[in-house]
Amino acid sequence: MKLPRPSLRQVLIAAAVVLLLAGAATVARRSGPFAAVSVTVVQPAQADLAPVLFGIGTVEARRSYLIGPTTAARVLRVRVDVGDVVKAGDLLAEMDPVDLDPRLGSAQAAIERGLSAQRSAEAQVADARSRQALAASEATRYQDLQRQNFVSPSVVDAKLQALKSADAQLTAAEAALAAARQDVTRLGAEREAVGRQRANLRLLAPADGVVTAREAEPGSTVVAGQAVLKLQQPGSLWVTTRFDQARATGLAEGLPASIRLRSAPERALPGKVLRIEPVADSVTEERIAQITFDAPPVGVSTKEMAEVTVALPVVPKARVLPNAALKMHQGRSGVWLLDGERLRFAPVRTGARGPDGAVQVLDGLPGDARVVVYSERALNPDTRVRVVERLAGSAP
Amino acid sequence: MISLAARDIAHGLGRFVLTGLGLGLLLGVTFSMAGIYRGMVDDAQALLANSGADLWVVQKDTQGPYAESSSLPDDAVRGIRALDGVAQAANVTYLTMQVQRGETETRAMVVGFEPGQPGEPPFLIAGRLPVRSHYEAVADRMTGYQVGERIRIRRHDYTVVGLTRRMVSSGGDPMVFIPLKDAQEAQFLKDNDAIVNNRARTAANPALNRPGVPGLLDAINATQTSNHSVNAVLVRLAPGADPDAVADTVRRWKHLQAYTVAQMQEILVAKLIATSARQIGMFLAILTVVSAAIVAFIIYTMTLGKMREIAVLKLIGTRNRTIAGMILQQALGLGLIGFLVGRVAAELWAPFFPKYVLLLPGDAARGFAVVMVVCALASTLAIRVALRVDPAEAIG
Numbered sequence: 001m002k003l004p005r006p007s008l009r010q011v012l013i014a015a016a017v018v019l020l021l022a023g024a025a026t027v028a029r030r031s032g033p034f035a036a037v038s039v040t041v042v043q044p045a046q047a048d049l050a051p052v053l054f055g056i057g058t059v060e061a062r063r064s065y066l067i068g069p070t071t072a073a074r075v076l077r078v079r080v081d082v083g084d085v086v087k088a089g090d091l092l093a094e095m096d097p098v099d100l101d102p103r104l105g106s107a108q109a110a111i112e113r114g115l116s117a118q119r120s121a122e123a124q125v126a127d128a129r130s131r132q133a134l135a136a137s138e139a140t141r142y143q144d145l146q147r148q149n150f151v152s153p154s155v156v157d158a159k160l161q162a163l164k165s166a167d168a169q170l171t172a173a174e175a176a177l178a179a180a181r182q183d184v185t186r187l188g189a190e191r192e193a194v195g196r197q198r199a200n201l202r203l204l205a206p207a208d209g210v211v212t213a214r215e216a217e218p219g220s221t222v223v224a225g226q227a228v229l230k231l232q233q234p235g236s237l238w239v240t241t242r243f244d245q246a247r248a249t250g251l252a253e254g255l256p257a258s259i260r261l262r263s264a265p266e267r268a269l270p271g272k273v274l275r276i277e278p279v280a281d282s283v284t285e286e287r288i289a290q291i292t293f294d295a296p297p298v299g300v301s302t303k304e305m306a307e308v309t310v311a312l313p314v315v316p317k318a319r320v321l322p323n324a325a326l327k328m329h330q331g332r333s334g335v336w337l338l339d340g341e342r343l344r345f346a347p348v349r350t351g352a353r354g355p356d357g358a359v360q361v362l363d364g365l366p367g368d369a370r371v372v373v374y375s376e377r378a379l380n381p382d383t384r385v386r387v388v389e390r391l392a393g394s395a396p
Numbered sequence: 397m398i399s400l401a402a403r404d405i406a407h408g409l410g411r412f413v414l415t416g417l418g419l420g421l422l423l424g425v426t427f428s429m430a431g432i433y434r435g436m437v438d439d440a441q442a443l444l445a446n447s448g449a450d451l452w453v454v455q456k457d458t459q460g461p462y463a464e465s466s467s468l469p470d471d472a473v474r475g476i477r478a479l480d481g482v483a484q485a486a487n488v489t490y491l492t493m494q495v496q497r498g499e500t501e502t503r504a505m506v507v508g509f510e511p512g513q514p515g516e517p518p519f520l521i522a523g524r525l526p527v528r529s530h531y532e533a534v535a536d537r538m539t540g541y542q543v544g545e546r547i548r549i550r551r552h553d554y555t556v557v558g559l560t561r562r563m564v565s566s567g568g569d570p571m572v573f574i575p576l577k578d579a580q581e582a583q584f585l586k587d588n589d590a591i592v593n594n595r596a597r598t599a600a601n602p603a604l605n606r607p608g609v610p611g612l613l614d615a616i617n618a619t620q621t622s623n624h625s626v627n628a629v630l631v632r633l634a635p636g637a638d639p640d641a642v643a644d645t646v647r648r649w650k651h652l653q654a655y656t657v658a659q660m661q662e663i664l665v666a667k668l669i670a671t672s673a674r675q676i677g678m679f680l681a682i683l684t685v686v687s688a689a690i691v692a693f694i695i696y697t698m699t700l701g702k703m704r705e706i707a708v709l710k711l712i713g714t715r716n717r718t719i720a721g722m723i724l725q726q727a728l729g730l731g732l733i734g735f736l737v738g739r740v741a742a743e744l745w746a747p748f749f750p751k752y753v754l755l756l757p758g759d760a761a762r763g764f765a766v767v768m769v770v771c772a773l774a775s776t777l778a779i780r781v782a783l784r785v786d787p788a789e790a791i792g
Contacts (some may be wrong), residue, residue, distance in 0.1 A: 020736045043688070046454065054528035117490070206430040226610040230700040244577075250658045283471070286578070307530070323527070324558060328448065331483050331632060333512070357524030376561060378445070391521040 013358060016238065029116070037385040038376040041338055042322065043368070045244070049318040049360050051352040053251055053310040057241030057291065059261070059302050064212070067084045067203050068227045069095050075216045075228060076201075082214050086205040086231070095201035100194060107191035114184040121177035128173040132166035141162040189207035209233045212302070232382050237296050238274060241308045242286040251276060257291045262305040270294045315352045317359040324351065325373045326359060334371040336379050343381055401725035404702070415694055416730050422690060423767065426683045428749070430759050433676045436750035440569045440664040444657060446563050447488070448514040450639055451629035452655045453646055459626040459653075461490050462566050462660075462669045468652060470580070470626045479524020479645055481637030486513030487626040488580045492569060495539065496548055502539050502573045505565035506549060515632035519572050530578055533556040547572060550582045555624030565669050568751040574786025576626070584623035596618060684766070689768070690724030691734070692774035693762035695727045698779035706782050707790035720779045724772065731771035735764050 073095035080092050102288075139159045146156045213230035216222050239259055243251060252277060258268040270293075277288040291308050326333050334347035348364035365371075372379065374391050443462065450485050452461070453476055460466025476485045489508035494501045498587075509515040511526065525534035525541040533554040535541040538561075547554045554574055563571040574582070586594070589739045595617050599605050605613045632656075633639060643654035655663065665673075699706075709719055740758055746753040 017732075019741070020733070022739055023736075054530065056530055221607070223608055223610065247529050323525045325521065326525075327519065328516075329636065353527060355527055357527055374521045374523060375519045 036384040037088055037376050038388045038391055039258055039372045039385045041095045041370045041387055042323050042373045043117050044319045045261040047320050049315040049352050049354045052355045053243055055241040055308045056241040057239040057306050057308050059304045060240050061302050062236035065206055065228035067229045072223045074221045075218050076220050080211050082211050084211045088205055088207050090205045091202055093203040096200055097198055100198045104194045108196050118180035118184055121180040125173040125177050128170040132170045133164035135163040135248045137196055144358040154373045223396040239291040241289050241291050245285045245287055255310050257308050257310045260307045320358040321361055322373055323357045323359045325371050338370040400753055401722045411714050415738055416733030417735035422687050424741035425686050425732050425736030427738055429680045429683055429756045431753035434754040434756055436669050438451050439564045439756045442562050442692045443566050444660055447630055449630035450633040452660055453629040454653050456651055456653050459663050466574040466627050473629045476629055477504055481634050481642045483634040485631040486510045486515050486630050487576055488630050489583050489627045491583045495689045498508050503567050503569045507573050508576040509573055510576050514632045517560045530729045532557045534573040535562045537561045538570035566664050580623055601693045612724055654694055688770040691774045693769050695774045696778050698783055707785050707787050711790045712786040716783055723779050724775045727771040727775035735767045
């Protein structure tokens with residue numbers, strides 16, 4: 001059978017059909033499971049890596065004071081308000097003394113009464129002393145007279161007895177005077193005690209500072225130890241910063257830090273790590289460090305949130321890769337290497353990490369490696385890949 | 397032998413091509429509908445694959461974290477990490493929310509992840525993985541964000557440092573990955589008004605604000621604002637470990653629910669998207685029937701339009717087989733053009749769908765077979781009419 005020569009139209013139709021088929025085939029190859037995955041590759045670079053640690057903290061005063069009475073009491077007056085600057089020793093507030101003032105008066109009256117008793121005892125001593133002197137002189141005189149045999153021995157004995165009695169009376173009077181003096185001392189101490197109690201109700205500033213809270217108003221009752229006022233030292237601000245335990249490697253005292261307050265995020269305030277708390281937070285899995293300001297900023301409120309970036313020592317001439325290149329494959333961390341057209345997974349060990357996503361690769365990476373950074377889907381060794389400059393959907 | 401079909405087509409080429417094109421667009425809609433269904437299933441699968449987990453541990457008696465809400469303490473992960481057969485375990489939170497981007501809003505699923513653990517985005521298409529432990533995000537390309545832009549989630553601004561793709565929730569919403577601690581806060585932190593109101597409410601409660609217990613109110617307020625819950629723990633098993641055995645251990649001894657990949661797939665595909673999938677499936681079925689009917693009508697009317705020519709052919713003694721072959725070839729040709737146009741069209745407009753459209757080669761092959769069978773069946777109808785035509789009509 002002889003085939004007829006195809007006409008021009010038939011050729012055209014056939015060409016169109018072939019074109020459509022080819023288009024469909026391309027579409028089928030470029031999408032779906034048979035499609036090659038677009039990837040970008042990079043070669044590891046040599047660079048100085050400046051790792052940083054990042055933490056969140058709150059501004060706190062290093063020294064703050066809770067000022068309140070030592071016994072339950074009612075507030076009589078509060079003389080300062082929040083924001084007031086006070087000096088050490090200033091009277092800040094007073095508690096109601098209730099019965100302490102009358103008790104002070106009573107103690108004073110008791111002292112005066114004691115003094116009167118003391119004066120009476122002194123008079124009695126003087127009286128006894130004069131009686132004793134008279135008895136002594138009489139006894140001497142009668143003894144002389146007896147030697148000359150003018151008086152009988154019984155009269156002399158009576159005079160000697162009178163002298164002894166006068167001696168005893170003087171001793172008794174002197175003892176009574178001492179007792180009266182001790183009584184005055186005791187009453188004085190008692191008055192002092194009441195006075196101290198009274199003074200204890202006056203709340204004085206223990207140090208220079210700023211009043212940060214006024215928690216009780218006159219008339220309200222506070223229990224022992226409850227704060228009426230809160231005070232803090234304005235110059236002693238620091239940032240109590242929390243670092244994720246997993247990302248706190250290298251945190252050390254003395255490292256330079258930059259602090260950004262939430263109220264002024266554009267301004268980085270210099271500071272340094274003053275102290276790392278010996279106890280970490282087990283619930284939040286964070287380490288806590290105190291960061292001080294090099295120059296304490298003015299007008300910062302405590303409890304304000306701050307972002308802290310601590311600069312770690314620079315790792316010179318590190319082999320670095322972008323962290324997007326690190327992938328997990330079969331439970332191991334590593335990178336996908338491109339050997340010609342084939343993919344190969346190479347587990348690597350990583351070191352320092354920079355703030356821009358650079359990761360130091362310690363080993364596991366051949367010298368001329370081509371490492372896959374971005375890919376359109378998760379890779380495995382059988383994936384066919386197509387290297388492109390950048391992936392669709394990402395801005396240049 | 398000359399090809400009657402080709403001659404006839406060449407005779408009315410424009411009409412034939414236009415008919416094929418129209419049919420193709422209709423088939424394109426059908427393919428797209430199948431693609432939408434496949435895309436939904438694939439979204440669910442992608443969610444499972446991208447989480448990189450072998451086991452999902454969730455709150456007891458729930459089917460979380462995707463199908464139901466689940467909440468468990470964030471220290472439960474420690475006990476799970478210690479189980480035999482567990483290589484890695486990590487907390488993860490999921491929160492679907494509207495993310496503002498300038499004037500527009502995108503619905504997104506905010507995922508809280510721990511770096512280097514399951515739940516982390518497995519690959520990127522641009523940028524880098526987060527380096528800081530707070531306020532950095534990786535966004536899916538579908539959100540429209542670019543590297544360097546800022547996302548506001550609740551009260552914090554997050555910098556987009558990396559982009560990824562096909563990271564979607566089971567509902568097809570793109571994901572935004574943020575550090576776990578931030579996500580915990582974002583998920584459970586109330587707005588400021590609510591916090592202030594709640595504090596006032598607590599202070600008004602005499603049982604919680606007792607005058608004799610200073611500090612009680614502060615302590616209660618502090619517990620109300622802190623949160624230590626997560627939605628799920630993603631577990632990666634050690635090589636060789638039996639997922640069912642580990643899941644059983646978790647269920648029995650940890651008093652939590654655990655799902656293997658197969659069970660999770662069952663939950664997602666059979667339960668979560670079941671209704672919407674059936675909805676689409678129903679529509680797809682109707683569309684297929686309608687398409688088949690339209691193909692049949694087109695071929696039938698095309699044949700009816702050529703009745704006179706067929707009568708002439710019969711008059712000049714053309715064999716029935718030749719006429720039937722002509723109609724069948726034309727029908728199949730029309731089907732072929734329709735299929736190719738439809739498949740290419742579906743591919744072309746697929747990227748413009750807001751949700752993922754997955755056009756599988758298997759579906760295309762099945763579609764091709766169905767189109768050809770429908771065309772062949774439709775042509776039998778036309779052939780019957782054509783063969784019954786009276787040759788006299790050619791001259792009558």
